[in-house]
Amino acid sequence: MMAFFWQSALLLSLAAAVSVYADMKLDCRPDFVTLVWTESRAQADTSLFRLGSCFPTSVSAREAVFSVDINDCNFMRMVTGNHLMYTNDLTYVSSPDSHILPFEHPVVCAYERPKDWYPLIYDPVFDTYGQGDMVFHIGLKNGDFSGPAESSSFPLGSLIPIMAGVEQKNHQPLLLLLEECVAASTPELHPESSIYPIITNKGCLVDSKISRSKFEPRQKSSEIHLSLQAFRFALGEEVFIHCKLVAWDPVGLDNTKKACHYDKEHGWELLDNAAHSNLCDCCESTCKSRWMRSTASGKHGIVHKAVLGPLTITDVNS
Missing domain, CATH: 2.60.40.3210 (Zona pellucida, ZP-N domain)
Structure with a gap:
């Protein structure tokens, strides 16, 4: 090629x-x-x-x-x-x-880049090394998350299946979270970049309040599945999704380490234990921890930044 x-x-x-x-x-x-x-x-x-x-x-x-x-x-x-x-x-x-x-x-x-060529973004791998040589992954999947996506183009309003995971190797079992995700029209974020917020406020899927976006039930603690409804931002242009992945102690969840989405009938729900959805209450304000805990030390978890894309959202009426 x-x-x-x-x-x-x-x-x-x-x-x-x-x-x-x-x-x-x-x-x-x-x-x-x-x-x-x-x-x-x-x-x-x-x-x-x-x-x-x-x-x-x-x-x-x-x-x-x-x-x-x-x-x-x-x-x-x-x-x-x-x-x-x-x-x-x-x-x-x-x-x-x-x-x-x-x-x-x-x-x-x-x-x-030839016009008919696209990078292998359907199951891209982004590597990082923290405690236990952990390797992070993020990619586009097919409708049931059983394999890679067949296309990087999605009609407006359709669901974009995204899977992120971490290979833990010799590390203790960890829970993978998406702390922040934004869409941008560039592969790198700059202060002047125009962005579309998807996940903010330490794990709140804010896009779920205005769309059908949601976290899917977990199959593994080391993976997280996101069904993201295709949005109007940068319609017809290349879109890059910038995310901050966090591999965290499963018993160390608080309102800054969580995965929350909005249900139209029940309000904010915690993905991993609906009984503790009160951790999501701060999604309407600012989520702050009572204790200062540094992820940089590796004591509680590892943070990794990844970029997924490019993908394209098309207007079904055009």
């Missing part, structure tokens, strides 16, 4: 201190990348250069050469408009007795 991509390369300028002493040549091909770093400082050890997780393919006294597959070396892929952006870092790992300081330099390849 990459063979059909139009080739281009974005060469970002070096920091002033680096550009005086070195030169980088980057060749972005459909299937692989060739990077040649030419170093003029005699003290530099070219074997200490790394492209992401990759070692040089070959080295000489003045050059470090990388010829690698675009899918290797921990290249990050991002869709921006009509382009696929592959980004990485060239780093120098200085030895303890060296006078040359460690540094890193951005490496970017851009390919034109």
Whole structure:
């Protein structure tokens, strides 16, 4: 598939201190990348250069050469408009007795995205590592959540099945929650970004007050299923859903760690135990914990940010 991509390369300028002493040549091909770093400082050890997780393919006294597959070396892929952006870092790992300081330099390849091509977003994987090497997932599913979605396009008013999960590996059993989710028309959020709130206030599915959106009954504590009614925001455009996932101690729920949706007959309900739906009362105001508990420490849970998309919501009347 990459063979059909139009080739281009974005060469970002070096920091002033680096550009005086070195030169980088980057060749972005459909299937692989060739990077040649030419170093003029005699003290530099070219074997200490790394492209992401990759070692040089070959080295000489003045050059470090990388010829690698675009899918290797921990290249990050991002869709921006009509382009696929592959980004990485060239780093120098200085030895303890060296006078040359460690540094890193951005490496970017851009390919034109064919109009009939879409990224594999139906079951994307976003990895993070906290206690016990947990791996987070978020993706679009089919109607009964039994497999990946067949399309990334959804008619206005239809339900968008979204599943998020965490592989716990050696970690103690945890409960997965969606703390925040917003829709935006960009893969990255900026202060000036126009957004559509979906989940706010520490786990309140606010969209459920004005739509058929709801959390589905859990099948596993490590997964959460969301049926999101397709909305008018960015109708016909690419939409990205930005979420904050939280893997939490199942017995440590409070009004800041919960999953609540609004039922038209019963009001706010707690997904995991309707008898304790009073934890959702703050969804109409501000949800704050009585105790200060830091997730950054890993004592109670791990927080992970993920982006799902792009997907498209279409107007059935157009």
